[in-house]
Amino acid sequence: xxxxxxxxxxxxxxxxxxxxxxxxxxxxxxxxxxxxxxxxxxxxxxxxxxxxxxxxxxxxxxxxxxxxxxxxxxxxxxxxxxxxxxxxxxxxxxxxxxxxxxxxxxxxxxxxxxxxxxxxxxxxxxxxxxxx
Numbered sequence: 001x002x003x004x005x006x007x008x009x010x011x012x013x014x015x016x017x018x019x020x021x022x023x024x025x026x027x028x029x030x031x032x033x034x035x036x037x038x039x040x041x042x043x044x045x046x047x048x049x050x051x052x053x054x055x056x057x058x059x060x061x062x063x064x065x066x067x068x069x070x071x072x073x074x075x076x077x078x079x080x081x082x083x084x085x086x087x088x089x090x091x092x093x094x095x096x097x098x099x100x101x102x103x104x105x106x107x108x109x110x111x112x113x114x115x116x117x118x119x120x121x122x123x124x125x126x127x128x129x130x131x132x
Contacts (some may be wrong), residue, residue, distance in 0.1 A: 005088070008081035008121075012088045012114050015121045016076050023072050026064040028057055036115060036122040044094075044108050069099040074110060077109035086116035096126060107132045 015034055022030035032053065041050040041059075050056050063070065074094045081088035095107040108131035115124045 005081035005083050008086070008088050008116070009079040011116070011121045012079045012090055014075055015114065016090060016112075017076060019123075020073050023060075026069070028061060028064070031060055032057060033120065034123060036117070036124045039123050040125045042127040044106065044110075044130035058124065067102075068101070070096040070105055071099050072096045074112075088121070090114060090116045104132070106130055 001100060016088065018030065019034050021027075022034070035053040035056055037053050038051070039056060041051055041056055042048070043050070050059050071098075072094060075092050076090055077092040079088055079090050089111040092110060094110050096105050098105060109128060109131045110128045112123055112127075114121045114127040116122075
């Protein structure tokens with residue numbers, strides 16, 4: 001039986017929506033609070049590791065300054081939230097499109113681990129796989 005914690009599931013989905021808005025708006029200030037200090041991101045194609053909040057913010061700043069800019073969207077398909085720990089696993093699909101054009105440049109699947117700390121849900125790990 002899969003654990004269920006509806007409040008945590010809703011909170012993770014809301015945090016993901018906020019992250020997607022921040023990416024669309026190139027808003028570094030909104031991304032920072034959604035990341036744990038020691039967050040780890042594994043990229044989709046070359047499995048590059050971006051370790052830590054500061055490193056991820058630097059990477060996003062570089063992405064936001066690119067022209068044309070690629071806008072990434074993660075679409076949550078499921079959230080499995082623990083009933084015994086303040087953690088959850090989110091799974092879904094991701095796409096990167098050229099801003100203003102909608103041309104798909106990459107996409108695939110992802111998994112993300114979230115942890116609630118100090119009353120907020122923060123990303124602690126994400127892994128992406130590029131399928132197209």
